[in-house]
Amino acid sequence: MSELEGERAEHIPVLLQAVLEALQPQPGGKYIDLTVGAAGHARGILERSSPSGRLLALDADAEAVRYARSALSDLGERAVVRQGFFDEVARLAAEAGFVPAQGIVADLGLSSRQLESAERGFSFQAPGPLDMRLDRDRQETTAADLVNNLSESELATIFYRYGEERRSRAVARAIVRRRPIHTTLELAEVVARAIGGPRGRIHPATRVFMALRIAVNDELGALERMLPQAVEILAPGGRLAVISFHSLEDRIVKDFMRQEAKGCVCPPEAPVCVCGREPRLRVLTRRPVEPSAEECARNPRSRSAKLRVAEKLPAHSS
Numbered sequence: 236m237s238e239l240e241g242e243r244a245e246h247i248p249v250l251l252q253a254v255l256e257a258l259q260p261q262p263g264g265k266y267i268d269l270t271v272g273a274a275g276h277a278r279g280i281l282e283r284s285s286p287s288g289r290l291l292a293l294d295a296d297a298e299a300v301r302y303a304r305s306a307l308s309d310l311g312e313r314a315v316v317r318q319g320f321f322d323e324v325a326r327l328a329a330e331a332g333f334v335p336a337q338g339i340v341a342d343l344g345l346s347s348r349q350l351e352s353a354e355r356g357f358s359f360q361a362p363g364p365l366d367m368r369l370d371r372d373r374q375e376t377t378a379a380d381l382v383n384n385l386s387e388s389e390l391a392t393i394f395y396r397y398g399e400e401r402r403s404r405a406v407a408r409a410i411v412r413r414r415p416i417h418t419t420l421e422l423a424e425v426v427a428r429a430i431g432g433p434r435g436r437i438h439p440a441t442r443v444f445m446a447l448r449i450a451v452n453d454e455l456g457a458l459e460r461m462l463p464q465a466v467e468i469l470a471p472g473g474r475l476a477v478i479s480f481h482s483l484e485d486r487i488v489k490d491f492m493r494q495e496a497k498g499c500v501c502p503p504e505a506p507v508c509v510c511g512r513e514p515r516l517r518v519l520t521r522r523p524v525e526p527s528a529e530e531c532a533r534n535p536r537s538r539s540a541k542l543r544v545a546e547k548l549p550a551h552s553s
């Protein structure tokens with residue numbers, strides 16, 4: 236057993252078969268995994284595209300990159316693993332010779348490894364520093380910086396907007412009274428008191444922790460910047476598959492795919508199109524693909540997953 240195999244939780248890839256059906260990996264194809272994590276989707280794509288398909292695998296997290304390199308090492312040069320944020324994909328893919336690509340997958344959010352690693356600060360159940368950065372070398376601002384330095388109204392806005400937390404103001408007020416707050420458990424306790432008791436099966440701090448993570452890593456901004464780059468570097472007929480885990484992400488993906496399938500961005504009252512924008516995508520999932528009850532039972536993390544897939548149209552010559 237390698238040192239890496241001995242580490243914590245195994246991450247089970249979500250909607251793996253659906254992603255493979257969407258991308259239809261072929262020998263000789265070039266594919267990009269924007270969120271390699273524990274390399275489950277990456278391995279699936281490389282196995283399906285055997286013997287000559289190649290995959291560029293990105294992750295912002297140095298530990299995920301280290302793990303994925305080791306996990307994919309048996310595939311030699313077919314797997315190219317790089318550390319980077321996915322909103323840099325146009326540059327990273329060009330540098331690695333992966334433009335145009337036949338398929339791109341993004342499996343958003345965090346892996347089980349990250350969530351369960353106390354020292355990363357993502358979990359309200361494990362004692363750790365309030366960090367939450369994906370890339371601890373390139374990012375300066377931690378969750379503790381936000382919690383201890385933002386104003387009460389700025390914190391409330393983050394909890395409301397990114398966590399859809401109904402008691403955002405009460406939570407922000409309680410935090411400001413109690414700070415400085417340095418650890419996950421301190422924050423979880425302050426939030427639980429402000430909210431008052433558990434909410435069904437969900438821990439009361441779930442939404443606040445999610446909101447902070449989204450803010451620390453500018454997750455929604457990164458997604459918005461990544462999507463157009465992914466379309467740009469896809470080959471005609473190439474496919475983009477995105478798995479999201481909450482409604483804010485899914486709305487961004489859905490709206491983007493719809494807009495790219497429509498092309499024209501002229502206001503509806505305009506008598507003729509003046510923008511001249513052509514559709515660039517065909518949406519293949521009118522409704523998002525969701526995991527079966529069996530997958531949810533086997534892998535509870537998959538419960539809220541939604542997969543959307545679109546295909547790049549051939550460019551029109553004008």
Ligand SMILES: C[S@@+](CC[C@H](N)C(=O)[O-])C[C@H]1O[C@@H](n2cnc3c(N)ncnc32)[C@H](O)[C@@H]1O
Pocket residue numbers: 246247248249269270271272273274275276277293294295296299319320321322342343344345346369457
């Ligand atoms: C849900 S996991 C991916 C799991 C992977 N598909 C598998 O099968 O093991 C999401 C990964 O995306 C990475 N990630 C999140 N946001 C990112 C971003 N903006 N750029 C690059 N990687 C990111 C996280 O570090 C994490 O490793």
